[in-house]
Each structure stands twice: as structure tokens, then as C-alpha cells.
């Protein structure tokens with residue numbers, strides 16, 4: 001049963017594609033206000049887990065319960081999933097962060113304009129308003145996407161590999177925003193590969209290898225034994241297996 005301080009509750013969750021599970025045996029909760037990293041080897045199911053939380057992927061089994069409506073989620077997908085050829089300006093992209101409030105055709109008032117400019121300033125993109133997305137560097141694009149997240153003003157923020165292929169300065173600036181969200185008591189869940197960063201900046205961690213390997217305080221979760229176990233579990237996983245029904249001992 002989820003409590004008032006639970007942001008996300010997993011009950012016997014299996015997530016997958018077709019009938020093939022990508023993540024299973026997921027039980028537990030993410031407390032509200034938690035700053036949590038999701039780590040694991042390639043193919044461990046980290047992105048799949050975020051898609052399950054966002055609701056773009058329905059569980060094959062079990063339930064994911066969210067405190068608050070799905071519209072209260074701000075989600076940053078992996079860079080590879082974002083189409084930059086779409087003819088949008090930086091301003092338009094960032095303004096999309098207001099959609100949940102203004103609606104698709106709501107128009108942008110003076111206050112909204114000021115908020116967009118504020119968000120652009122917070123990510124260091126003042127002056128980039130009219131630039132087409134296709135002309136941005138990878139780091140500038142990620143800054144623009146963070147500005148959009150800022151405007152979404154969501155209690156739950158999901159980030160899928162937000163710092164991949166961006167330089168140290170951009171990473172530090174964006175990590176400051178993540179800390180700010182945490183200070184504002186938002187729940188932040190980020191898929192990350194840089195374990196040093198996780199140890200430094202993320203108090204809670206879920207180590208996943210198609211199923212949870214360890215979940216809790218980062219220092220305990222990221223033990224050499226757990227990391228080895230996770231690698232072995234992903235290597236041993238049968239990608240053709242059907243949904244399994246593990247009996248409770």
C-alpha cells in the first residue's frame with residue numbers, strides 16, 4: 001500500500017515488448033522528494049522502466065501507481081529518441097513546457113514569455129531564442145531540453161541519460177538544476193552510467209539487471225559484489241523468454 005510520502009509504487013510489475021519481458025519482479029516504492037539514480041548494464045531495462053512510469057509502456061503484469069496525475073511528470077527521453085530535424089526554434093521547444101497549463105493552442109501571454117526567458121537564462125541560452133534546433137550543439141540542445149523541464153514545473157522529473165555526450169561544464173550546470181529540483185522537494189529519477197557522479201550526487205540508487213539487484217542508499221547499492229551480480233544477470237538473461245511467474249517462497 002502506498003503512503004502519502006510515496007511518489008511511485010510498483011506492485012509485481014513486469015514491463016516488456018510484445019510478450020517479452022524487459023524488466024520484471026519489480027516491487028517497491030520511490031519516496032516523494034527522493035533523488036534517485038537508476039543504474040545497470042546496457043540492456044538492463046532502465047529506459048523501459050522510465051517508459052513504464054511515464055505510461056507510454058503499459059505493464060504486462062502488475063501495477064505502477066503514481067501519486068498525482070500523469071500530467072505531473074516531466075520526462076527527458078534519451079537524446080537518440082529526440083528528432084532534431086523538426087523545424088522548431090529553441091523558443092518554441094522551451095515554450096512547449098507550458099503546454100500542460102496553456103494547452104496546445106493556448107497562446108503565450110506576457111507572463112509566459114517572461115517565464116520562458118527566465119528558463120532560457122537559467123540554462124545559459126539567452127540569445128538563442130530564434131535558433132533552429134538543428135543548429136544547436138549536443139550540449140546546447142540538452143540545455144534547451146532542461147529549460148523545457150523547468151517550465152513544466154512538475155513534482156516528478158524523469159531523466160534518461162541526461163549527461164551522456166556533453167562536456168563537464170554543461171554537465172555541472174545541469175546537475176545544479178537537478179540539485180535545485182531536489183531542494184524544492186521534487187522527486188527526481190535519473191538513468192545514469194557515470195557511477196562516480198551517482199556516488200557524489202545521488203543519495204538513492206536502484207541497480208537493475210532486468211530485475212532489481214539492489215535498491216536503497218547509494219553507498220550500499222553500488223558495492224563491487226552487486227555490480228558484478230548485475231553484469232552476470234544481464235549476460236545470463238534469455239531474451240526469448242516469455243513472462244515468468246515467480247512463485248513466492
Ligand SMILES: Nc1ncnc2c1ncn2[C@@H]1O[C@H](COP(=O)(O)OP(=O)(O)OP(=O)(O)O)[C@@H](O)[C@H]1O
Pocket residue numbers: 017022040041042043044045046047048049239
Ligand atoms: N521497442 C522495443 N521493442 C523490443 N525490445 C525493446 C524495445 N526497447 C527496448 N527493448 C529491449 O528491452 C531490453 C531493455 O532495453 P532498455 O533500453 O530498457 O535498456 P537500458 O538499460 O536502458 O539500456 P542502455 O543502457 O543500453 O540504454 C533490451 O533487451 C532491449 O533490446
